[in-house]
Amino acid sequence: MEYSGQKFDVIVIGGGVMGSSTAYHVAKRGYTTLLLEQFDFLHHRGSSHGESRTLRATYPENYYFGMVMEAAQLWEQVQSEVGYKVYYKTPQFDMGPSDDKSLRCVIANCESYSMPCRVLDPNQVSEHFSGKMAVPENWTGVLTELGGVIKPTKAVSMFQTLALQNGAVLMDNMEVKDIKKDDGGDIVVHTSNGAKFCGRKCVVTVGAWMKKLVKTVSGLLLPVQPIETTVCYWKIKEGHHGEFTIESGFPTFASYGEPYIYGTPSLEFPGLIKVAVHGGHSCDPDKRTWGPPASLESLKQWIEGRFSGLIECTGPVAIQSCMYSMTPDEDFVIDFLGGELGKDVAVAGGFSGHGFKMAPLVGRTLAEMVLDGEAKGVELKHFRLTRFEGNPKGNVKE
Structure with missing residues (x-):
């Protein structure tokens, strides 16, 4: 079996939230786009289904703060294009022992980014929540306004709908088995049912299957x-x-x-x-x-x-x-695969249970990487594959 259609500008492998967002961003820029998913669209076997995900900017790592603030704006922009809500705003409340280093970093980052926050002692916590929530005497609460709930399955459907409206081709039940570069320098994607698809560039966002597929494609063993x-x-x-x-x-x-x-x-x-x-x-x-x-x-x-x-x-x-x-450091992997595939294949994974909120920003970043050769406005040094070379733990966390 071989697809007889055009050669695509970008082939996106993985129809979860990251791949669907990438397909939307690529197609919106006017490039021919193919999105391949190994199971049915909107399946429940991966990381992009279910009823809710949290949006919060309160991270101990300072490099996530700006990303979340931009992602929140992008969620609102994209949902305005489709005409229904996937992001429901509500405050974020963090709590923990007063001497917890991660919580202290959260407070410091709020101050550094001029994000309004209220630091509450146990009595103030009880008062603010009218007795609905309580923390121990040696705990601290941190209340910020930038928070909310994202509806994940609805969000994936939103990105796929907008990708379709912008001319993307979407195909499910297409399990990718290999990615190769042909003699002409194009990327050829092979599926388990014998189909082959040709593109100039490729993005791999296959979630929990990232380690398996990348090892097959390049021999690289990702610590995901x-x-x-x-x-x-x-x-x-x-x-x-x-x-x-x-x-x-x-x-x-x-x-x-x-x-x-x-x-x-x-x-x-x-x-x-x-x-x-x-x-x-x-x-x-x-x-x-x-x-x-x-x-x-x-x-x-x-x-x-x-x-x-x-x-x-x-x-x-x-x-x-x-x-x-x-990932060992719970940071993302967003990088070009390198090797023989060079900058023609970008990979994004290892979102470690907290990446969903970043989906519109990650999708835009991946689109820029494969279309322009680099991402604009997002610092990716913490997400490079090279951080694991000779250092299996990845980024150092204080």
């Missing part, structure tokens, strides 16, 4: 580990459902320390709130267990201590499985 993680929803007690919604001003939130816990207001499932642990267990993305987490005790204790008894903490009432693609 697939992680199976579990998202938990907990029941809000009767009479309090309206107190934990975006409409009531309840924030997205994150708790520093071990374990790192995050959550979103009640939105997708009325009467339920999302509270989950960041992390999971290593897996082969093609041989997942789809099972519940080994232990929820620390999460139950955290919920009991933080929500003043207003959330049922005996156990989650709904559980969903998802995937991380984790």
